Amino acid sequence: xxxxxxxxxxxxxxxxxxxxxxxxxxxxxxxxxxxxxxxxxxxxxxxxxxxxxxxxxxxxxxxxxxxxxxxxxxxxxxxxxxxxxxxxxxxxxxxxxxxxxxxxxxxxxxxxxxxxxxxxxxxxxxxxxxxxxxxxxxxxxxxxxxxxxxxxxxxxxxxxxxxxxxxxxxxxxxxxxxxxxxxxxxxxxxxxxxxxxxxxxxxxxxxxxxxxxxxxxxxxxxxxxxxxxxxxxxxxxxxxxxxxxxxxxxxxx
Numbered sequence: 001x002x003x004x005x006x007x008x009x010x011x012x013x014x015x016x017x018x019x020x021x022x023x024x025x026x027x028x029x030x031x032x033x034x035x036x037x038x039x040x041x042x043x044x045x046x047x048x049x050x051x052x053x054x055x056x057x058x059x060x061x062x063x064x065x066x067x068x069x070x071x072x073x074x075x076x077x078x079x080x081x082x083x084x085x086x087x088x089x090x091x092x093x094x095x096x097x098x099x100x101x102x103x104x105x106x107x108x109x110x111x112x113x114x115x116x117x118x119x120x121x122x123x124x125x126x127x128x129x130x131x132x133x134x135x136x137x138x139x140x141x142x143x144x145x146x147x148x149x150x151x152x153x154x155x156x157x158x159x160x161x162x163x164x165x166x167x168x169x170x171x172x173x174x175x176x177x178x179x180x181x182x183x184x185x186x187x188x189x190x191x192x193x194x195x196x197x198x199x200x201x202x203x204x205x206x207x208x209x210x211x212x213x214x215x216x217x218x219x220x221x222x223x224x225x226x227x228x229x230x231x232x233x234x235x236x237x238x239x240x241x242x243x244x245x246x247x248x249x250x251x252x253x
Contacts, residue, residue: 003037005029010037013173014151015045016079032174035158036183038151043191046147049074050140057136067130070143071123082150085232086122087115089215092229093222102222103165106229122236129243132251142246145195145204150239152188153212154231155181161216164225200249204242211241 005027008019013031053070057063075083088106094114096102105112111119133139158176165171176184188208192201215234219226226234 002027002029006034007037007040009034010041011044014038014041014081015077017044017077030174032158032176033180035155035173035176036180036187038155038184039148039188039191042147042149042151042188043144045074045077046144048077049147050143053130053143054136054140057139063134063139064127064131067127067139070130070139071126074143074147082232082235083119083122085229086236087111087119088229089233090114090118093218099223103227106227122240125240126243129247132247138250141195142243145192145201146208146239146242146246148191149188149204149208149242150212150235152184153208153238154234155184157212157216157219157226157231157234161220161226161230164219164223164227164230196246197250200246203245203249207241207245208238211237211239 002023004023006029008022008025008027009029009031011017011019011022013034019025049070052073053066056066056069061069088108088111091108091112091114092102092106095112096105129142130139133142155176158173159178159181162175163171189201189205192204195201196204212234215230215237216226219230219234223230
């Protein structure tokens with residue numbers, strides 16, 4: 001299978017963006033081989049949200065309101081799949097009494113108290129970072145870099161952690177190989193270095209890795225592996241950690 005088909009597979013899994021222009025839809029690559037392209041899917045989502053922020057901000061829309069439009073476009077581009085995973089993970093890990101109970105709660109499509117609180121905190125942090133940075137070019141760069149980093153950060157979890165259940169997205173995609181994992185990490189890091197000043201990019205990379213690793217460690221200790229919801233939560237945790245690192249370094253005061 002071609003790299004174009006793997007790129008299309010990554011876009012098809014992680015976004016709602018059209019993929020027919022990337023490769024022939026008839027090509028069906030191994031999902032586990034397509035993980036190297038996850039940072040590119042994230043970069044595309046970040047470019048959309050960053051572009052929306054830049055456009056609305058430069059025409060005079062206040063920063064926080066422009067941020068709402070930017071985050072809305074991000075959710076539309078992904079179908080809120082990562083946020084849904086984060087909410088399910090918060091409900092499961094926070095409310096389940098044992099491994100089976102946690103997995104059952106995470107499978108339930110209904111959102112609970114922990115999930116609602118998690119979503120409020122996630123969007124509050126994102127919007128606060130955008131409003132604090134304010135500069136249109138910097139916000140756009142931060143959104144693109146962190147979107148790429150967060151998608152790249154989940155690939156090592158797919159390499160190191162096996163599926164926590166016998167069905168679901170984690171089983172469908174499979175275990176990420178060593179080479180594809182290294183490629184994803186390299187692409188994500190390079191993207192950050194190209195978009196941000198060196199020290200800021202380095203801090204964002206480390207923060208994203210730590211954020212995803214924390215979720216991975218929780219998943220291993222409480223579930224014995226990862227699920228699609230865990231990967232979504234790790235993606236969001238990596239993104240929020242990276243955004244926090246960026247604003248901590250670049251924001252005045």
